[in-house]
Amino acid sequence: DTAVSQTPKYxxxxxxxxxxxxxxxxxxHDTMYWYKQDSKKFLKIMFSYNxxxxxxNETVPNRFSxxxxxxxxxxxxxxSLELGDSAVYFCAxxxxxxxxxxxxxxxxxxxxxx
Amino acid sequence: GQNIDQPTEMTATExxxxxxxxxxxxxxxNGLFWYQQHAGEAPTFLSxxxxxxxxxxxxxxxxLSRSKGYSYLLLKELQMKDSxxxxxxxxxQAGTALIFGKGTTLSVSS
Numbered sequence: 001d002t003a004v005s006q007t008p009k010y011x012x013x014x015x016x017x018x019x020x021x022x023x024x025x026x027x028x029h030d031t032m033y034w035y036k037q038d039s040k041k042f043l044k045i046m047f048s049y050n051x052x053x054x055x056x057n058e059t060v061p062n063r064f065s066x067x068x069x070x071x072x073x074x075x076x077x078x079x080s081l082e083l084g085d086s087a088v089y090f091c092a093x094x095x096x097x098x099x100x101x102x103x104x105x106x107x108x109x110x111x112x113x114x
Numbered sequence: 115g116q117n118i119d120q121p122t123e124m125t126a127t128e129x130x131x132x133x134x135x136x137x138x139x140x141x142x143x144n145g146l147f148w149y150q151q152h153a154g155e156a157p158t159f160l161s162x163x164x165x166x167x168x169x170x171x172x173x174x175x176x177x178l179s180r181s182k183g184y185s186y187l188l189l190k191e192l193q194m195k196d197s198x199x200x201x202x203x204x205x206x207q208a209g210t211a212l213i214f215g216k217g218t219t220l221s222v223s224s
């Protein structure tokens with residue numbers, strides 16, 4: 001039973017297209033996150049949701065729109081894809097706040113924009 | 115805000131001991147995490163320190179000095195499978211997310 005699962009694992013698409021990545025966690029956590037890992041392996045926070053409410057939006061272009069239908073799901077929709085969006089996107093979940101809880105990561109979704 | 119610094123790359127040989135350092139600056143301290151990430155895989159939790167001192171967990175130990183804003187991850191009896199990136203992370207000021215350093219890529223050779 002996968003704790004944090006995200007789909008698809010690989011995405012190859014053309015510039016200008018719109019794509020979505022889905023994430024689900026079965027750990028009962030209140031908080032979910034999207035992180036972006038670029039080619040230099042730097043893992044950067046994009047969004048955080050707590051019980052379906054947006055907590056963090058870290059200066060991400062508004063082409064990126066997260067949606068949390070319930071606390072077990074956090075999806076990421078990206079409009080008008082650009083070359084610089086190529087990266088691995090990791091979904092993660094954790095208990096409320098980041099103070100004392102470890103994060104559990106999904107396997108990542110590798111997005112390649114051509 | 116948070117500022118985390120760790121070496122970019124390290125190399126070591128099988129059976130050796132390696133120490134990966136991390137220095138951090140943060141407004142308010144709520145613990146420090148170490149994660150391991152193998153190439154093409156997700157980061158996985160290794161350790162959490164909130165009090166000063168050494169926490170040992172098998173071949174891996176993590177040390178924290180809050181007054182110095184310093185931590186290290188100590189890996190003993192290195193194995194080839196320890197080749198990975200090691201990420202140091204601290205919670206942001208609001209405690210709403212983990213902020214990661216740029217990671218240290220460790221290569222273990224025979």
